[in-house]
Amino acid sequence: MKIRNLQDLRVFVLAADSGSLSTAAHTLDLSPAVASASLKRLESDLGAVLLIRSTRSLRLSPEGESLLPAARCALAGLSDALDDIAQLRSSLREELRVSMPSDLGRNHLLAWLDSFLLQHPDVTLRTHVSDRPVDLYQQPVDIAIRYTDMADSGLVALPILAGNRRVLCAAPNYLARHGVPAVPGDLSRHNCLRFRLGNALHEHWRFSLEGQEVVVTVNGNRIADDGDAVHRWALAGHGIAYKSALDVGKSIAAGLLVPLCTEWTTEAAPLSLVCADRRQLSPLVVLLRDHLRLCCENLVDGFKATWPFTPVP
Structure with a gap:
């Protein structure tokens, strides 16, 4: 048993809630004929009559009464998922101001950020390449990539390569x-x-x-x-x-x-992505951390066979 068109489910729910197929058609900006065809297609897919219709009234059949709560739930879940996707797409258009250390920044991070921007072309990136400490509360920087243990700093840190030394x-x-x-x-x-x-x-x-x-x-x-x-x-x-x-x-x-x-x-030299507030950990920032973590792991894989570097967990 398979429903071919989610629009058919929307027609059924709106018609059942309003008691009128024409009202459902108007709400969905459909013609009455298209709405009627949608309902017939849904009933054909399920092999059951869902709405008992006459020229003046419309009521749920027993099968329709059984389906209605699940249909409402399914459409609500779909709406929530679409809202989440829209929010994610919006967040992936933001501007990121990133501070990074000089050596890793110039020799690796800038190239890794280039590849990240290729994956997310709507992102705008502003970089600050320096080893001088950045005040994330005062300076115009969203996140910092730093070799440091942030446990007692009050800042929020996402590990990139915690076992680096x-x-x-x-x-x-x-x-x-x-x-x-x-x-x-x-x-x-x-x-x-x-x-x-x-x-x-x-x-x-x-x-x-x-x-x-x-x-x-x-x-x-x-x-x-x-x-x-x-x-x-x-x-x-x-x-x-x-x-x-x-x-x-x-x-x-x-x-x-x-x-x-x-x-x-x-000495340990853990690499972390750091920000001032957990609310700054947008989906884009988390994606960036995951991207940088993979880049670091690939870099380590490329040289650990030639000399005895073993990052601790």
Whole structure:
């Protein structure tokens, strides 16, 4: 048993509710003849008379009385679903203002956002590429993509790659000139490329092995507030960097950088999509997070076979 046309069901419900087939036809902007044909088609599909009609009256048959509540429910559910689709389509036309870190942003995220816009051409994107902290309450930014643990920040965070970690690495020509550090403590004798985030200088590098934690205070002749600059310095052989695996994974896979002290567990660098209020998590933002998560997973899959990076859950 199959109903061929939902319009037939609408005619039946309106006719039953109003007690008039002509009223149902007028409500649906149909001719009386088309409305009558719809009702006959529905009755033919179901193999039952639903409305007992005369020239002056219309009443439900027992089969019609049985069908009417389910028909009302089905049409109401369809209306709700269509409203949801309309709301989703509307939300997928919004403008997104996105802040992102410099290294991952320039070298990966911009391309990933390009592919997202190809899938959602009605979206307008404004990007802010910088490692300087963004105030999501004060600055004109909707969401930020950041390497950070937001548990105690009061902000709302959707994880993109929660198990991402830092990697200690240097170019082969630097290691040929200055030697390879065997343990983190050896870093005190090396030129380390340091990163400043706001007022905080990242000069205390943490490692652990078999329950033992080591914190090394590093020094060097280069400090940047831009993670991409640190990456470029490392590639040029100017020193040792301690950067996100997502940032340097392709460089390591290509042999341009060498991972160091790989038996030691490095600092966590979870990547998240962050916003100020849960109401900002529109369907579009959730779609973007899912897209970026897939891109990150594909990136990791592309380089994890060539060096021992294993993101924790």
